[in-house]
Amino acid sequence: MQDTINFLFVGVGGQGILTASDIAAGVGLEGGYQAKKSEVHGFSQRGGVVESHVRWGEDVGSPTAEKGTVDFLIALEVMESARWIDWLRAGGAVLINRQRIAPMTVTAGDAVYPSEEEILEVVKGRTEDVSWVDGLAIAKEVGDTRMTNTVILGALSTRLEVEPEVWLRVIERRVPPRYAEMNRRAFEEGRRAVG
Amino acid sequence: MKNTDSSSSKQRLLSGNEAIALGAWEAGVRYAAAYPGTPSTEILPALAGYAGVTAEWASNEKVALDAVIGASFAGGRALAAMKHVGVNVASDSLMSLSYTGVGAGLVLVSADDPGAFSSQNEQDNRHYARFGKFPCLEPSDSQEAKDYTAFGFDLSERFDTPVMVRSTTRLSHSKSPVLVSMPDAGREPVPLAPFERKPQKYVMIPAYARMRHPEVEARMEALADYAETCPLNRIEWGDKGVGIVTDGMAYHYAREIFDGFSFLKLGMVYPLPERMIREFAAQVDRLVVVEELDPFIEEQVRAWGLDVVGKDVFPRTGELTLGRVREGARAAGFPVGETPREPASVATLRIPQRPPALCPGCPHRSVYFNLRKLKLLVSGDIGCYAIGVLPPFEEMDMLVSMGASIGMAHGAKQAGCPDDIVATIGDSTFFHTGLPELASTIYNEGNTCTMILDNRTTAMTGGQNHPGTGVTLQGETTRQIDIEAVVRAMGVEDLWVVDAMDVEGVEHAIREAVAVEGRPSVVLVNGECVFVPGFERRPVAMVDEEVCNGCGFCFRVGCPAILKSDEVDERSERPKAVIDPMLCTGCTVCLQVCPRGAIYEIESEEA
Ligand SMILES: Cc1ncc(C[n+]2csc(CCOP(=O)(O)OP(=O)(O)O)c2C)c(N)n1
Ligand code: SF4
Ligand code: SF4
Numbered sequence: 196m197q198d199t200i201n202f203l204f205v206g207v208g209g210q211g212i213l214t215a216s217d218i219a220a221g222v223g224l225e226g227g228y229q230a231k232k233s234e235v236h237g238f239s240q241r242g243g244v245v246e247s248h249v250r251w252g253e254d255v256g257s258p259t260a261e262k263g264t265v266d267f268l269i270a271l272e273v274m275e276s277a278r279w280i281d282w283l284r285a286g287g288a289v290l291i292n293r294q295r296i297a298p299m300t301v302t303a304g305d306a307v308y309p310s311e312e313e314i315l316e317v318v319k320g321r322t323e324d325v326s327w328v329d330g331l332a333i334a335k336e337v338g339d340t341r342m343t344n345t346v347i348l349g350a351l352s353t354r355l356e357v358e359p360e361v362w363l364r365v366i367e368r369r370v371p372p373r374y375a376e377m378n379r380r381a382f383e384e385g386r387r388a389v390g
Numbered sequence: 391m392k393n394t395d396s397s398s399s400k401q402r403l404l405s406g407n408e409a410i411a412l413g414a415w416e417a418g419v420r421y422a423a424a425y426p427g428t429p430s431t432e433i434l435p436a437l438a439g440y441a442g443v444t445a446e447w448a449s450n451e452k453v454a455l456d457a458v459i460g461a462s463f464a465g466g467r468a469l470a471a472m473k474h475v476g477v478n479v480a481s482d483s484l485m486s487l488s489y490t491g492v493g494a495g496l497v498l499v500s501a502d503d504p505g506a507f508s509s510q511n512e513q514d515n516r517h518y519a520r521f522g523k524f525p526c527l528e529p530s531d532s533q534e535a536k537d538y539t540a541f542g543f544d545l546s547e548r549f550d551t552p553v554m555v556r557s558t559t560r561l562s563h564s565k566s567p568v569l570v571s572m573p574d575a576g577r578e579p580v581p582l583a584p585f586e587r588k589p590q591k592y593v594m595i596p597a598y599a600r601m602r603h604p605e606v607e608a609r610m611e612a613l614a615d616y617a618e619t620c621p622l623n624r625i626e627w628g629d630k631g632v633g634i635v636t637d638g639m640a641y642h643y644a645r646e647i648f649d650g651f652s653f654l655k656l657g658m659v660y661p662l663p664e665r666m667i668r669e670f671a672a673q674v675d676r677l678v679v680v681e682e683l684d685p686f687i688e689e690q691v692r693a694w695g696l697d698v699v700g701k702d703v704f705p706r707t708g709e710l711t712l713g714r715v716r717e718g719a720r721a722a723g724f725p726v727g728e729t730p731r732e733p734a735s736v737a738t739l740r741i742p743q744r745p746p747a748l749c750p751g752c753p754h755r756s757v758y759f760n761l762r763k764l765k766l767l768v769s770g771d772i773g774c775y776a777i778g779v780l781p782p783f784e785e786m787d788m789l790v791s792m793g794a795s796i797g798m799a800h801g802a803k804q805a806g807c808p809d810d811i812v813a814t815i816g817d818s819t820f821f822h823t824g825l826p827e828l829a830s831t832i833y834n835e836g837n838t839c840t841m842i843l844d845n846r847t848t849a850m851t852g853g854q855n856h857p858g859t860g861v862t863l864q865g866e867t868t869r870q871i872d873i874e875a876v877v878r879a880m881g882v883e884d885l886w887v888v889d890a891m892d893v894e895g896v897e898h899a900i901r902e903a904v905a906v907e908g909r910p911s912v913v914l915v916n917g918e919c920v921f922v923p924g925f926e927r928r929p930v931a932m933v934d935e936e937v938c939n940g941c942g943f944c945f946r947v948g949c950p951a952i953l954k955s956d957e958v959d960e961r962s963e964r965p966k967a968v969i970d971p972m973l974c975t976g977c978t979v980c981l982q983v984c985p986r987g988a989i990y991e992i993e994s995e996e997a
Contacts, residue, residue, distance in 0.1 A: 207744065220403055220565055230403065231531075233564035235507045242950055244744050256642035258531075258564040261712035263730040278741045284730060298744040302953040303782070303945055304965065306742035317739050 199252035200228075200355075201260035205279045206271030207296045208243050214369065215271070215344040216247035219351070221365040223251035226357035233258035242299065244275065269351060271330070271344065272296050274309060277317040286322050288354060290389075292330035292347050326350065326389050333384045339374075342381035349385020359386065404568045406561035409532035410471070410499055411436035412570070413539030417495070418580040419443055420466035423454035425822065426851040427473030428508040429562035430501035434471060438863050441576055447854060447863045450792075450822040451476035455483050455498065462496040463592055465583035467543050471499040474515045475791065479823070481518070484552065486594050488522045489602040491550035491609075494583070495543030501557045504682045505709035508559075510772065510791060512707070514683035519554050519660035523606050525613055526554045526660040527622060528638040532566040538622065538657060549609055549616070556659070558682065560639045560709065614661040622657025625670060632724060633674025635667060635691065635698075637681055643715040644680040647726050662690055671696050678722075682710045748777050750951040751927070751975030753845050753890035753917025757814065758783040759947050759983065760897045766904065767809045769802070769838075771795035771824075773816035774849045774919075782948045786814075793823025800827075800836040800910075810904045813840045817873060818848035818856045825876075831910045832881055839903040839911045843890075844873055845919040853921045874914055882912050890917025893982040920975055928976030929991040933967045937988035940964030944980040944989065952980055 200223075204216045216232050223230030234247035248259040262282050268289045270276035276291045283289065300306040318325055328350045334342035345366060352362045363382060367375045404412065411433050414422065422445045424434040438445040448454035451472040461468035472480060477500050484498070500518070503509040519526035527542055529535040535557065542553040590598050617623065632651040636644045637659045645653060654670045656662070671677045671691075679688040679700040688700035703718035704710070719726040748755050758778040761768055762785040770776055770786035771794065779786035788798050799813040815824045820842050831838060848854040855861040860870030874887055884906045886899035896915060903911035918925050933955075940959035944952055944967050951973035954965040969980075969989070981989040 217403070217565070224401060224403055224567060229567060231564060231566040232403070233560060235505075235559060235563060242744055243746050255566075256646045257639075257712050258560065258566060258642070259711065261646075261716070261730060263713075274741060277739060297953070298742050299747045299948070299950055300742045300745065302950070304954045306740070308742065309739055313739050 202249040204247040205275040231258040288324040345381035346385035349382035350389040401567040403565040407432040409535035413536035415440040417540040417543040421461035422469040424471040426854040429559040451479040455480040463493040474502040495546035497542040617663035626653040751920045751977040769799035769813045771815040796827035799838040817844040849919040884911035930974040938966040
């Protein structure tokens with residue numbers, strides 16, 4: 196159970212976290228690991244925080260990682276990287292999609308969206324390994340903002356041993372055929388973005 | 391999902407709920423019914439996708455279980471699925487079903503919600519097995535969810551008993567690999583045995599019930615015996631310094647934290663295998679029970695005189711996690727290793743919360759906006775509209791269980807409460823338990839106003855159909871029950887029917903309905919949830935920066951599409967409003983409340 200790779204995907208309802216983490220789990224399984232994933236969905240469609248755990252390993256028990264043992268924290272929204280940072284193990288990797296979604300508390304003026312510096316300070320308290328990806332911007336260039344998560348998965352894939360082809364195979368299985376090509380491009384662009 | 395080889399065994403990632411459905415199908419289930427409820431909701435849609443099963447949404451959990459009982463008596467294997475509190479609704483039938491036993495196998499899936507992620511409480515439904523005297527199986531991953539469900543049908547028939555399969559949010563909504571061995575071509579047709587008339591077994595008049603009770607007790611004895619050899623209970627020997635008895639998801643947490651020690655994993659948590667547990671206890675130095683929520687196993691083990699570490703160190707409330715199991719284990723002095731937490735980040739950043747809000751375009755918005763404006767007491771119910779208790783509305787005074795809004799409002803008035811009280815209830819909840827509640831208020835000439843918020847779906851749980859939508863679980867057209875006609879037929883004359891998007895119209899209706907004296911009134915608010923298929927967006931709303939003076943009135947409708955602009959009004963020094971055109975559905979509610987007429991609609995070029 197030592198060699199488990201723990202991922203935590205975080206973001207906001209509607210960002211497609213569940214699909215992204217589904218794909219990551221599928222890649223683990225297809226890449227020869229045992230894989231589990233776990234999320235809690237309830238109020239999420241109405242703008243709440245969404246978290247999804249994915250674990251790869253030889254023998255994965257709990258579908259959720261222990262706080263402080265996450266190897267990869269993938270924040271699809273900027274501020275969420277700071278909210279969940281305690282879950283990361285010291286020195287783990289953080290991947291942040293440069294997209295800010297202001298919660299109602301901020302838009303209503305009751306709270307302030309922290310600055311990038313403030314967020315980074317919190318994140319850096321845990322790790323120096325922080326990568327920013329302009330997922331939304333890249334997805335727009337590729338042709339559809341819905342490709343954001345595929346860009347991020349592309350970036351993530353560069354940090355793992357599983358072959359890119361396996362990722363692409365799993366992604367293609369999850370998306371409608373007419374979007375297969377666009378997803379492939381988004382994935383490649385994501386790999387380049389951190390390469 | 392595309393699967394290229396058609397009949398091989400294949401590992402697939404399935405959620406606990408999908409696995410339960412698959413297990414039931416493989417076991418030859420003929421009929422399944424459910425009322426939606428997180429985290430059980432996805433079981434029925436998954437079953438509906440298989441050939442040879444009749445799967446239905448029932449109007450509530452008792453109705454679902456009743457239909458399943460009938461199917462079982464008629465000789466068809468049947469499954470009912472519900473969330474933990476749904477079992478409360480179904481419990482009247484459940485307790486006597488234990489007496490009648492079954493015809494063909496009957497499985498009741500109870501999906502509990504430790505942590506109350508989306509529930510009104512976190513009750514532990516293993517107690518129902520003990521209370522009602524039937525076995526309870528508890529899978530810990532999707533493979534087991536499939537296998538135990540299938541096993542449950544055999545067990546049900548072998549011991550003539552209902553079988554509860556207990557899931558939890560964590561299991562239902564986790565995905566783990568399942569070996570799928572069924573040929574994709576489908577299963578063999580399942581024959582139906584002819585109905586056997588056995589009134590002394592199936593008709594629970596007192597005389598027959600008294601005769602059945604000893605049978606129930608005998609069955610429990612036989613089941614307790616069987617538990618000793620039940621293949622779902624297993625021992626995994628390791629270091630005998632510590633022996634951990636555990637069940638469900640807790641097993642995985644315990645196994646990771648108590649790495650290398652000995653485990654007794656209970657797949658059947660009721661009745662317990664007493665001899666097996668005693669023998670296990672005798673061979674280990676210290677006995678531990680790791681279980682979520684109540685000390686259900688622990689109390690029984692203690693009653694046998696065994697010394698055990700349990701809820702003295704592990705929490706009774708909330709979901710277990712690896713971290714919480716580690717903390718408990720350390721508190722009891724077990725050698726389980728440090729918590730891997732580093733010193734918390736020094737930064738003191740306050741990260742803004744993301745409280746849930748009604749969606750842009752939500753039909754409930756005008757209702758709570760007006761209720762707040764009129765400062766009425768509100769007896770609430772369960773559904774998206776429960777968000778009405780949060781800012782900016784903060785307009786709900788009680789909420790207990792489904793359907794209760796109407797009865798609570800009635801009781802408050804009958805007790806002499808001088809204030810006007812409005813009950814708010816959704817359409818799905820109205821069919822669930824609202825109907826008898828309203829009947830009682832009408833019958834007793836209660837003086838409450840009931841607002842039925844008909845958004846044409848069960849939105850809270852993800853948009854399921856119900857008797858008022860005219861569409862079945864399979865998406866086929868069916869008879870639609872007209873709420874207005876029902877309310878009129880029940881004798882309500884003081885009835886207002888309003889469009890949810892007409893803010894003033896809603897206000898008027900409430901004012902008039904509340905003014906009715908000496909008898910109940912009803913306001914039926916019509917407006918589709920934005921997730922109802924075919925929901926049409928209208929031209930989006932825009933704020934005219936020249937006209938907006940930052941009064942902030944539109945923020946009171948609590949729409950996530952209305953943002954504070956960077957522009958500040960010079961005189962008031964307050965930020966002006968700006969609308970996110972990507973989020974706005976063009977419902978016009980904000981436009982109607984803006985006192986300066988600063989908001990207008992525009993035809994967007996694309997959408
Ligand atoms: C006994 C019980 N069954 C199921 C649920 C889950 N649940 C919560 S609200 C709800 C129904 C909501 O539908 P509706 O009343 O139409 O309101 P909406 O969410 O559409 O606004 C359901 C099924 C529950 N909380 N309690
Ligand atoms: S899901 Fe539908 S009913 Fe629920 S808040 Fe959104 S629009 Fe309103
Ligand atoms: S019209 Fe106003 S209230 Fe309605 S969705 Fe758009 S911004 Fe929100």
